[in-house]
Amino acid sequence: MKQQRADSSLKEKFDEFLRTRQKRCTQERHRILNIIESMQVQFTADDIMEALYRDSYHVSPPTVYSTLDLLHDCGILRRFIIDRQKFCYERVNVSGGVHHVHLMCTGCGKVKQVRDSELTRSIAARRWTGFTPDDYSLNIYGLCNACLRKQSAANKKAKSKSNTTK
Ligand SMILES: [Zn+2]
Known part of the structure; x- marks a missing residue:
């Protein structure tokens, strides 16, 4: 029930934003x-294109990118940079105010969401002079297990190679 109401308000919010920017609600x-x-x-953006493709619905990649930009500008999406080329998006307040931490792998770009009640409590209790926060997002960068294994295997290989050439 709650979900449905939120969804129709997202569409209203987006349409209103498009109108004020004099863009068409396509x-x-x-x-x-x-x-x-x-x-x-x-x-x-690739996930969106895949989902459109699965529905046999044709939308050109530039339209997907520009729509994601518009959704970000109107405050429906939050944008993260995974690496120099790639953005990753998340709906603002997707978890209904329950915060999570993003564990972002800089090797393969995978993002894992975890809840950390200790961090949530500690951030909620923080006060900053001259600033009232209403939301936050926390990204922790590193390597997932698969990428860590790949990296240490590559390191081992490089090491044994340098040993044999001595
Ligand atoms: Zn990885």
Whole structure:
């Protein structure tokens, strides 16, 4: 019930934003918003394109990118940089105010969401002079297990190679 109400308000919010920017409320943009509403975790533009493709719905990549930009500008999406090229998105307040930490792998770009009640409590208790926070996002960068294994295997290989050449 709560979810449905939130969804229709997202569409209203987006349409209102498009009107004020004198942009058209197209079917393609609404379709992309629909897909985003079903996303519970972070996603990339590629994920959106895949979902559109699965529905046999054709939207050009530039339209997908520009729609994600618009959704970000209107405050529906939050954007993270995974590496120099790639953005990853998340709906603002997707977890209904329950905060999570993003563990972001700089090797493969995978993002894992974890809840950490100790961090949540400690951040909620923080006070800053001259600033009232209303939301936050926490990214921790590192390597996932698969990438860590790959890296240490590569290091071992490089090491044994340098040993044999001595
Ligand atoms: Zn990885």
